[in-house]
Amino acid sequence: SARPRPLVAGNWKMNGNKLSARVFAAIIQGYDAALRSKVELLICPPATLTVTFGVVAVGSGVSVGGQDCHVKASGAHTGDVSAPQLADAGASYVIVGHSERRADHGETDAVVRAKALAARDAWLTPVVCVGETRGQREGGNALDVVRAQLAGSLPETANGDDLVVAYEPVWAIGTGLTPTPAQVAEVHAAIRAALVERYGEAGAAIRILYGGSVKPDNAFDLLSVSHVDGALVGGASLEAADFLAIADYY
C-alpha cells in the first residue's frame, strides 16, 4: 500500500502568548506550494491560543490541534478543556497520552483511550503518544512497554484518517538525546505490526510519528527510517525556521 502522507506536528507545550501568533504566521508563510505537496503541518498551541491560531490558520492548509482533552464533552470539570470545545475553537487534531500528561497527571492507558474516543466523537483526530522510559529501555523492555501502551490506549477501530500514533521515547523528550535509526526502525516496525494486526489493512495507512529531540540537524536520520511517517516536535517547533527546516526533509 502507498506510504501515508507525512505529518509534521509541533507541540508547543506550556509556551507562548498572543504575540506568538507571529511565529505561527511565519510557519504558514513558509508552507509554500512545494512543501504543501509533500507534507501536512500541524501546530498544537496551549489552549489559550487555540481560537487565535484557528482564525489565523483559516485557508492556510496548516492544522491546529489541542495538547490534551477531557474524556467528557462538557460538565463540572474546573480547568479542563473538552474535545468539542477544541473543535469549536478551530482544532482538527488533539494530542492524547503525552508522556508529560501520563507523568504529571497520572493518566493511565484507559484514560488515554477514553480521551482518544472523546476526540473522535468531536471529529478530532487523536495523536496517541506512547514511549518507554530510560529505565524501561535499559531493562530491554522498550518493545513490550510500547505494545502494552498501544493495546491499552488505542480505540477499537481506526484508520488512516481518524488516528495518528506518536512514538516518543520519554528519555529523548527535551533532552537532546535520540535513539539510533536502528532503534527507531525496530519500534516503528513493531507499532506498524500491531496496527495491522489490530485494524487490518487500514492499519497500514495510520501515520506513526517519531518524537523526541527532533531538530533540523537530525531530521534526515530520524525521518528517513521506514514506518516513520512524520515527526512530533517540541522545542524546535517554537521557532518557525527550525520547524519548517524539519518539514523540509520531505
Ligand code: PEP
Ligand atoms: C514532545 O514533547 O512531544 C517532544 C518531542 O519534545 P522535544 O522535541 O522538545 O523533545
